[in-house]
Amino acid sequence: MPILDLLKLPSALLVLLFGFQGWSDEGMWTFDNFPSAQVKRKYGFDPSRGWLEHVQLASARLAQGCSGSFVSSSGLVLTNHHCVQRCLEQLSSEKQDRLSGGFYAQQESDELRCPGLEVDQLLQISDVTARVQSATKGLSGAQFHDAQKAAMAQIEKECTTNRDLRCDVITLYQGGRYQLYQQQRFQDVRIVFAPELEAAHFGGELDNFNFPRYNLDAAFLRVYRDGRPARTEHHFAWSTRPASEGELSFVSGNPGHTHRDLTMAQLEYERDVGLPNTLFRLYEERGWLTEFQTRGAEQRRISTARLLRTENSIKGNKGRLAALGDPAFFGSKAVAERAFRAKIDRQPARRRLYGVAWDAVAASVAALKQIRVRYVALEAAQGFQSELFSFARQLVRASEELPKPNPERLREFADSRLPALTHSLFSPAPIYDELEIESLTHSLSRFREDLGPDDPLVRKLFANSAPRELAETVVRGTKLKEVQLRKSLYDAGKKAVDASEDPMIVLAKTIDPDARAVRKQFEDKVEAPEVKSGELIAKARFEIYGTSIYPDATFSARLSYGAIKGFPEGGKEVTPITSFRGAFERATGKEPFILPKKWLDAKPRLDLDIPLNFCSTNDVIGGNSGSPVINKNAEVTGVIFDGNLASLGGDYGYDGRVNRSIAVHSTAILEALEKIYGATRVAAELRPNPRASGR
């Protein structure tokens, strides 16, 4: 399940280098630079400007790391089950487990609000490259970083004319283009339907990133406006025709991050340092979470969604490491870089202008190595894995940042970002002390180990208590579980936060000076030179290879094209479409191959030949989870939930022979809604026949 791996090291970096796409279906294209002519040549269909606009507006982004699509005029959103697992867990209790048991709102009033979820709809793209680049002209290091941050904050603020708009300046082509994405923002998002975990995650971690597959990793949300279902004029119709091999398919979604255009220095860093260290943390986390689950049913319930995310991240990052650890693949990246640089070096003027960029990137990688351990421990998401700590840090920083002028704040406290910040800060989702203590104990142990016992901050934190004692003290002692307290501290500002003796707030205050210091080093010595060099390399790239190329993924709206098609594996060809029949054949009754009782009961009623999952050549990556697969009539034929094993290397390059995306088929979803779950209200809303639709 290629959910966007938000835990991964912020990679900032990313430099455009090489993008030969040949005649494969490679590419995660922006909507304003889609290669319609190319699609027409290969597939005989020419997506028009109007078609593209409709697809863009009917697509959705789940701000927490997924994609989705509008599938009715009343705000119904199709996405993956694994994109709403956290919501289902948050809406559960010891007495009612909606993550494992599923959810269906019999009527509109039963639809439950997902704490913290946000859905965005991309309204408009405008180019702001000149404005951003002129702000940083002639600058470097801290000045470059501050000027760029200020320019972006200003542009976003001007664009955000009301609270329902979300404006983001997106960096494309590693700095070759800056674009302003204006989006409609929905923060009242409710769960409508989700199957049982056993059906959604059938095959579990064992089948994850594999094909053939047989699951129902689909769910429905609804966006609300002013307490009522939002009107969504642009939405996709539902296809009820069975999928067929060779069928032209588009995927509209928000691929998270690719690193196809990194320089060799950056790729070496990823292979030797970045990916292994990310994986070490993830494996250790899987170890303790798995063991934590043995404490009892309730502990299992509250940690399942997190364990699934951890396992998914492990598989994804292992696939990335395997790609970079393949000498043939790694060698091909080196060859490509040399060819590109040779072209530049051939013209002295170009060489003077662009030649320095690669060395600058290498220097920034060297700088990153110097500060990596400290940066990850103090500032990256994995430093202190605790929701309560995260609240505390946000409150401490908000109290310092908000009084500053907008352009001078840390990026996530710019005016345009505050609605997202407060939406998660004031989320009423439950928090479990027991899991918080374990998680923070492990984080603090690693923190102490990574910085070493003689680091002054470590001495201060652990002078009187070992990691577990400290974790227990701050988790048990904090009052930040109360939303109202978080709200009042946020509103009261600096004086109140300074005076607060809440132990979690005190912990965040203790760490903050060091964390800010290393963040500044990262921004000035790593990020700034990388973006500055990235702009240069992108310019060279446009000059030499033209502008008909796609940028690396940045969790922004993209469209890919391809066809339903199998792939070769272990000497034989894997066929691209599975059926309900296959699911029943694969079921052993033992995890992870258990089909829910509802499925077994419904079996006689089901048309077992209906296609369940299919794979296609579309170029996708984590973040594309929940993306609609659509045909040329802009009808939804499926929902992307995964890629195959070969697609994991897709982070660094697309191989059309074997890279495949994996989706749940639209007809299977309808069949399940109607015959397994009796979810007639949702099914009717999807059915093409307008008379059948009447929520």
Added chain:
Amino acid sequence: MPILDLLKLPSALLVLLFGFQGWSDEGMWTFDNFPSAQVKRKYGFDPSRGWLEHVQLASARLAQGCSGSFVSSSGLVLTNHHCVQRCLEQLSSEKQDRLSGGFYAQQESDELRCPGLEVDQLLQISDVTARVQSATKGLSGAQFHDAQKAAMAQIEKECTTNRDLRCDVITLYQGGRYQLYQQQRFQDVRIVFAPELEAAHFGGELDNFNFPRYNLDAAFLRVYRDGRPARTEHHFAWSTRPASEGELSFVSGNPGHTHRDLTMAQLEYERDVGLPNTLFRLYEERGWLTEFQTRGAEQRRISTARLLRTENSIKGNKGRLAALGDPAFFGSKAVAERAFRAKIDRQPARRRLYGVAWDAVAASVAALKQIRVRYVALEAAQGFQSELFSFARQLVRASEELPKPNPERLREFADSRLPALTHSLFSPAPIYDELEIESLTHSLSRFREDLGPDDPLVRKLFANSAPRELAETVVRGTKLKEVQLRKSLYDAGKKAVDASEDPMIVLAKTIDPDARAVRKQFEDKVEAPEVKSGELIAKARFEIYGTSIYPDATFSARLSYGAIKGFPEGGKEVTPITSFRGAFERATGKEPFILPKKWLDAKPRLDLDIPLNFCSTNDVIGGNSGSPVINKNAEVTGVIFDGNLASLGGDYGYDGRVNRSIAVHSTAILEALEKIYGATRVAAELRPNPRASGR
């Protein structure tokens, strides 16, 4: 603590390539090729043949992965506390925790036998290169492997003239030399003294592989013969003079494995595949073990020694990965290989003879990649981490192997190996179901994941039960906890094992055909070509660089020389000697900086200026733990327990500027025995004054 990491992937491989030692103190020398002239030039002392022989005979190997030394004529053995942790745990119970609380036998009759421990004393080295190489002449693949195995088994059998001898054919220089090591074997090994874990492991994982250090990682064993302390004519005298900077020091021990002479293909494999995957398993193990410890005091007690080993392995392997991930270091290895090969290529005859070897190694690495996952899952130690499973597999295989002629058996079932096998198989050490179940559950989960749900063996094993159910069934159901049952099954042989319905035996039998098949692939397609090529590369090496070079470490007796010396770190010089005073200053009273009550009570009586730990330029690696540090008078001045962080890269190369070994000083041990522990019986045995000695 550089204990030999027995969990590491069997690396077999190892090809001699490059060994320029310059004028540093590099080298883990065999006793029959010690560079006395070199030592004389640098340090003015010329170790004579007699001196070397005495040192060899006074040194000891702990067969489970450590070193030691004889320090009295009555079989007293000095080693590290961390080398006897497992023994202390095995001699503990819920009521008496000797691992954390320490141990002291007031009188000889209180000395307790360590289950499974074996101490070896190297008596004689003889060269068998011609005999081994002539057996494999003109052969390759399976034939090469089988012929070499048969020759070695035959040579060892001829040498083993009584059960108290242990004969091992040792592969040196990656096959450049084969030598027969005849050793006196002691299997009745008893614990005499061990301090508390807090003193031995002061600073814990945080200070591990760091210097300055302040611990008492020392312990005493005694070897017995026929129920009485063995007479050990050759033993080291005890130095009571304080260590001083610049002092010439020898370390005599059994460094486990170095990989300094790997080819680039092998180093790439280690960096990209071998080390990361080893670390993934270790991190996951740390995760679940840490969490398992929270179940309660008893669970903590039975899993502490294992957790310490896991953490130690993590740090060691991370250090190795950091060395290979350093582009400068990795680049220097590539340059060295190119230079060596260029010398070979300059002479057409040499080129024809040796040039093929590197390609053959690369092909064997490619073959290893093909089978790695299956090999690790089915045959390597980490596949099924369960002591009970390990017994079951040994019994199943013994029943098949022992009826075969000696040369045709799997190597570990050759006649010369049986005393070691039965010593561990019939060990009366306690086994804890709860820990066994957790460990096997995690192993089985990984097994299923690595081979995938569609593997026929996986289908067979997990058709009716998930990993945890299976683990519970076999652990709870087996009778193999009873030593007597293991003995009777071993004696009864194949018919009894075939008929056994013990669930753990059944599990081992189910897996064995697949495990043997992949082992054969490994031996024939990976090991054989690597050894064959290793022989070639070693020959070329001797021709070009001469024979005054040392071989990679292979857990056999080695001697290194050096001096007590500090090292530069973070811009300042670390001084090489610490004292008791420093320990008291570092103690915070919070783990891992807690000094035991006995230390705090004894503080007024202690001479706080006595040197506690020191570091030296001696070239050591995991396996050297417990090695004596001796001066030119062959007096023990310390016991090696660690190396500094820089020494971790010592697996791949020695850097004299920063590589340091770390030892507990002899005078500190004596001071502690006398003034902290009142262990006067042991102290008297060590005291140079013969009148004071009277056990």
